[in-house]
Amino acid sequence: MAKIAILGSGHGACTYAAYLGKRGHEVHLYDSKQFESNLTPIKEAGGMELTMADTGFGPIAMVTTDIKEAIEGVEVINIVVPGFGHRPLAEQIAPYLKANQIVVLNPGSVFGALEFLNTLRQCGNHEDVTICETASNIFATRRVGPTTVRVAAVKKQMEIASLPADRIDDVIKKLDVFFPGLYVKLPNVIYSSLMYTNMLIHPVGTVLNMGRIEYTKGQYDFYWEGLTPGVCNNIEAVDQERLALGAAMGFPQTDGMEIFHRYYGHREWDSWHTFFTQSLAHGGNGPSAPPSLQHRYLTEDIPYALVPMTAVGEVMGVPMPHMNALVTLACTGIGENYRETGRSLKRLGLEGLNKEQIIRRFVEGK
Amino acid sequence: MGKVAIIGSGHGGCTAAAYLGKRGHETRLYDSEAFAGNLTAIREHGGLELTGADTGFGPIAMATTDLDQVLDGVKMVLVIVPGFGHKPIAKDIATHLKDGQIVVLAPGSVFGALEFKNELAANGCKADVVIGETASNYFACRRIAPDKVRVTGIKKYMPLATIPASKAKEATECLCEFFPNTIAWDNIVHTSFADLNAIVHPIGTVLNTGWLETTKGNFDFYWEGISPGVARAMERLDEEKVAVGKALGFTVQSQLSLIQSFYGHPERTTLHEWFSKSEVNGGTGPSAPQAMTNRYVTEDVPYGLVPMAQLGHAIGVPTPNMDAVINLCSSINDENYWETGRTLKSLGLEGLEKDAIVRRLTEGK
Numbered sequence: 218m219a220k221i222a223i224l225g226s227g228h229g230a231c232t233y234a235a236y237l238g239k240r241g242h243e244v245h246l247y248d249s250k251q252f253e254s255n256l257t258p259i260k261e262a263g264g265m266e267l268t269m270a271d272t273g274f275g276p277i278a279m280v281t282t283d284i285k286e287a288i289e290g291v292e293v294i295n296i297v298v299p300g301f302g303h304r305p306l307a308e309q310i311a312p313y314l315k316a317n318q319i320v321v322l323n324p325g326s327v328f329g330a331l332e333f334l335n336t337l338r339q340c341g342n343h344e345d346v347t348i349c350e351t352a353s354n355i356f357a358t359r360r361v362g363p364t365t366v367r368v369a370a371v372k373k374q375m376e377i378a379s380l381p382a383d384r385i386d387d388v389i390k391k392l393d394v395f396f397p398g399l400y401v402k403l404p405n406v407i408y409s410s411l412m413y414t415n416m417l418i419h420p421v422g423t424v425l426n427m428g429r430i431e432y433t434k435g436q437y438d439f440y441w442e443g444l445t446p447g448v449c450n451n452i453e454a455v456d457q458e459r460l461a462l463g464a465a466m467g468f469p470q471t472d473g474m475e476i477f478h479r480y481y482g483h484r485e486w487d488s489w490h491t492f493f494t495q496s497l498a499h500g501g502n503g504p505s506a507p508p509s510l511q512h513r514y515l516t517e518d519i520p521y522a523l524v525p526m527t528a529v530g531e532v533m534g535v536p537m538p539h540m541n542a543l544v545t546l547a548c549t550g551i552g553e554n555y556r557e558t559g560r561s562l563k564r565l566g567l568e569g570l571n572k573e574q575i576i577r578r579f580v581e582g583k
Numbered sequence: 584m585g586k587v588a589i590i591g592s593g594h595g596g597c598t599a600a601a602y603l604g605k606r607g608h609e610t611r612l613y614d615s616e617a618f619a620g621n622l623t624a625i626r627e628h629g630g631l632e633l634t635g636a637d638t639g640f641g642p643i644a645m646a647t648t649d650l651d652q653v654l655d656g657v658k659m660v661l662v663i664v665p666g667f668g669h670k671p672i673a674k675d676i677a678t679h680l681k682d683g684q685i686v687v688l689a690p691g692s693v694f695g696a697l698e699f700k701n702e703l704a705a706n707g708c709k710a711d712v713v714i715g716e717t718a719s720n721y722f723a724c725r726r727i728a729p730d731k732v733r734v735t736g737i738k739k740y741m742p743l744a745t746i747p748a749s750k751a752k753e754a755t756e757c758l759c760e761f762f763p764n765t766i767a768w769d770n771i772v773h774t775s776f777a778d779l780n781a782i783v784h785p786i787g788t789v790l791n792t793g794w795l796e797t798t799k800g801n802f803d804f805y806w807e808g809i810s811p812g813v814a815r816a817m818e819r820l821d822e823e824k825v826a827v828g829k830a831l832g833f834t835v836q837s838q839l840s841l842i843q844s845f846y847g848h849p850e851r852t853t854l855h856e857w858f859s860k861s862e863v864n865g866g867t868g869p870s871a872p873q874a875m876t877n878r879y880v881t882e883d884v885p886y887g888l889v890p891m892a893q894l895g896h897a898i899g900v901p902t903p904n905m906d907a908v909i910n911l912c913s914s915i916n917d918e919n920y921w922e923t924g925r926t927l928k929s930l931g932l933e934g935l936e937k938d939a940i941v942r943r944l945t946e947g948k
Binding site (some may be wrong): 430443447539542 | 789790794795808810816875904908915917
């Protein structure tokens with residue numbers, strides 16, 4: 218059994234912490250003071266109850282708002298937060314992160330590892346660390362009570378990449394302790410980012426149901442009722458643009474439906490529409506749509522997925538009319554300028570670089 | 584009382600025919616063979632019952648697929664069809680028009696008058712006719728039964744412009760015999776950019792694609808579908824429209840200003856507030872299109888947004904929100920509206936400098 222730090226205190230982080238704690242690891246759970254109220258009941262209970270796909274009590278050895286103590290002497294640091302949490306955590310951890318520590322973003326949304334590394338450097342941390350990204354979250358899960366999580370599904374495999382790219386074998390060896398046999402290596406973090414499947418579904422499903430979300434306050438099944446044939450045509454169009462970016466960078470990607478089939482099975486559901494209107498991993502559980510536009514399906518997946526995609530796409534010369542359409546209309550609907558406030562080329566440290574330099578940053582971290 | 588030919592037997596054409604017939608005019612309704620079914624009940628009843636904002640029986644003197652009969656001895660010809668109907672009608676009517684007739688697209692979507700004029704010329708029209716377009720439809724209306732129309736709103740006034748622009752006064756005087764609230768506007772840029780539908784229908788539809796498809800339009804398009812975020816998107820589209828008009832050299836009216844002047848309620852100061860309470864447009868139960876193949880997309884994207892957005896691109900005005908709507912709708916309906924719509928190319932405006940474009944739109948040459 219080993220020590221592991223989990224940074225974050227939302228649905229995902231709590232589940233990782235309880236799951237690993239149940240399996241006997243010494244889990245250090247951290248979030249900043251801003252989120253202390255998430256942590257207090259967990260601290261009092263000494264852990265969390267898992268339900269549904271994994272059951273039992275998961276003890277959590279340390280629950281803290283002190284990041285220094287959370288990560289001291291811990292080799293593997295898992296970050297499980299929405300995309301907008303990556304940079305703040307990088308800023309919080311920068312004074313304390315040491316060489317040879319491994320940070321894993323679960324997931325990194327799009328290009329999170331590069332933003333994390335760039336932020337560390339901007340904060341004056343030049344330690345030789347490895348930043349990793351998984352392609353998605355291991356768990357489909359919700360925190361349903363102060364000390365309870367409901368795990369709907371656990372993925373059977375999880376793709377992961379490292380920055381620098383060539384450390385991945387070593388990283389997987391170290392992570393195997395926590396999730397034996399789960400990890401599948403990817404050539405570099407462009408792969409993990411372009412496999413961030415939320416970018417295909419959440420913005421399209423939200424923007425093309427904007428009126429219903431606002432008028433009914435999300436009282437409908439986001440997947441089973443929201444992902445209609447016309448909506449799914451745009452999921453496909455977004456997927457084609459994702460594939461085009463990968464190809465343009467020299468790293469051809471797996472098509473979206475294939476990714477979902479690998480994660481969830483059901484190859485007989487061979488279109489986006491047939492898949493999402495039947496998938497129990499996603500819907501069939503009552504109203505599940507965002508109750509308003511102020512929801513991570515937009516507030517995360519626009520600035521931390523579609524914005525970096527379109528920003529890098531532009532430099533790479535890849536036309537992305539559908540991703541751009543969604544960014545534009547989402548920004549309009551919600552009243553934010555995510556192209557400026559989101560994960561832009563500047564935040565990634567890629568401003569002013571040419572194509573080759575950009576690719577090198579993604580692969581080597583320099 | 585005068586004689587007027589009305590081409591088009593949908594909601595608008597039928598309502599106009601009954602409305603004018605009730606006022607004693609000799610109204611002649613025409614449609615092509617493909618739509619002959621619309622005409623049968625009207626022939627049988629001798630007209631249509633008006634309900635709502637105007638009530639009573641409106642006799643319709645003629646309801647026929649015979650173009651010459653309809654046009655014989657008539658000066659004013661109203662074309663009341665969705666934008667995708669303009670070109671086919673121009674083609675059919677080209678050799679049947681006579682000198683001195685006035686053809687008004689009521690309305691023309693965007694640049695309908697230019698398309699119509701081009702198409703007449705391309706199909707052998709030798710008659711000396713005036714082509715005009717109104718800013719919008721005189722009525723908010725629906726044909727609710729084979730023998731009945733419901734008028735939910737009558738616009739307080741109706742702008743009319745022509746190509747060439749100088750003919751507007753003459754055309755307006757003629758049309759005022761039938762619709763006394765018609766006023767002359769400077770040119771068709773103003774009437775085209777007053778296309779309310781292009782600014783409200785596509786955005787209200789595309790941002791409710793899921794709702795529409797899954798419930799088959801079982802919601803109030805205006806009162807429920809035009810949510811605050813959707814209304815904000817409408818405002819962005821409208822701002823782009825105004826910016827394109829300005830770059831072209833014209834100050835065009837905002838959507839809010841137009842609907843207030845057409846229907847009133849100056850106390851409603853935002854598009855969201857205006858539409859979410861509009862009795863002209865909503866409040867009578869589910870009213871959304873039942874599929875994305877409805878004219879709210881198939882007319883108002885290719886015949887409304889596309890020409891405006893392409894014009895913007897041509898003269899250096901970014902139209903990201905219009906582009907967004909067009910791209911998403913193209914994927915929804917598997918049709919590239921940038922190519923199949925009323926493009927600058929199809930209007931003969933591709934590759935022209937701004938001044939040349941303005942001349943074509945205002946003078947027709």
